[in-house]
Amino acid sequence: MPIDIYSIRYSPPCRAVLMTAKHLNIDLNVITVNLSEGQNLKEDYLKINPMHQIPAINDNGFILWESRAIMQYLCNQTSPDSQLYPKEPKQRAVVDRWLNYDLSLFGVMKENVAIPKFMGSEPTEQAVKTISDTLKLLDQLIGSNKYLAGNKLTIADLSVLATTYTLVIFGKDLTPYPNLNTWITKLSEELPYFDEFNTFSKEDVDEFVNKMRAFVHKKMGKNGEVPPARAVLMLTKELKLDIKEQLTDLAAGQHYEPDFLNLNPCHTVPTMNDNGFILWESRAIMQYLCDKYAPDSQLYPKDLKQRALVDRWLYTDATGFLFIRDITFFSQLLPVVTNWTKFAFNNHLQVLNKMIGDWK
Template sequence: MTIDFYYMIESPPCRAVLMTAKHLQISLNLKSLNLAKGEHLSDQFREINPQHCVPTIVDNGFVLWESRAIMRYLIEKYASNSDLYPQDLERRAKINQLLDFDIGTLYKNQSNFLNPILELMPTKKSDEEKFRKSLSILDTILSKQKFVASDALSIADLSIIASLSYAESAEFDFTEFTHVKNWMTMLKTTLSYYDEVNSEAIKSFTSYLKMKKQEIKEKMELK
């Protein structure tokens, strides 16, 4: 079994897939792409993935992109009995619900709030409020159960904690969202692979965002 994994370590969705593979003990043939240098725009990679995005896997000729689709695929093909994505229909439905909440609400609102920093633009209060509302929903969910989809760890937890590492890198204060903060701490301390996959990437991205914030500050002072 050889699964080529095209990724950028700073990307939260890429790290969600990496954590899933680590949890399932699935070996990936890592192929790092530097998006800042446009390596994902090469003819070779475009031939593999015309959307030229990461993460992307090539499993014995089968190509798949989008992190949440990849996470489900790895389990269904290589670990069908895993509790990360159990076969019980109702449990899977709740996991899918939270995965959809992640990509369609939480990660979307977080990106709308924080992405302007990457373009040397100030963030907007209205976008921050939408992100906070998303976190409030997640906080309510976690006030009633140990993990995001139930009382058992699932790929929804891995996806969402990876997503929120973006806000963590931007030094967002989660104090207001007690249950989210406690859940994040629990996962960081109980998942044996969390630091291996995430720590250096978060540190690197934190430094990068600090640099961007300083550039924005200097830009605003010149006006």
């Protein structure tokens, strides 16, 4: 009986598992989980994997997710003597080390390459530097080795290959990293199944990216549904300001249209136009509205020490919003939440809880 695998062909972890199964001649029943339609969040799939990640397998009732655990299981279960996952403890430990490293590597790629692409934005300078530094280190680690964990192909090679080749699929030039580039090239020529799982036409990639981008924008909704925009709208209500709200449909990508970019090149909401004075960043807008239209309001007190405390909370909120965004939104877009993200999110809530204390 074939093993059911819940997968999508563009996902690096899925491709790693598919290559492993192909190498071991394992019969799979591939069930496509369409992320751009949110199928990984549907009740039926959550029964398979409550973490809503792909891939997941069902081996005659045995459910398993986490691609690297799946690869280890497939080797242990079907080919325990295969060098793809060697039995010898030291050799196996080196493979496991690479698998753990690849998990971190995938997190870096997700945060700094995939998410900006699916958001329809250019990577920040910091993101570009992070990718460059990460690839330089990987290039050094590979060196002149043909394989990552010894003199034979292992699942470490397949996992890291799937992760790094995604950069090539997205059009990145890897020639500045000669060891990495050579390693990928040799594996692509050696593995008879490489093209089956890793070659995509530009049209296919563009279609996938556009579908994911549309899904992102749909999840984001309109500007009035975004927390920073809601904060500004509540303030205008509190100050009884007469405003003309123009909804920016993020699902339709209106924040990337030329007219909006002329107002705000950072393509974020909310953005304000006060008789020709353009301002974005919600907290700056709130400060401005209080200063101009309600200078004596205790909403933004004049006393410098009191104001400093308000400003401190505004910056704390800006940081907290990023944690909440990452854990609640991006984890649904790309269902991989790093341990650091979880720790940072929980730590932020604990700190916030202490800071609030018994204050009204």
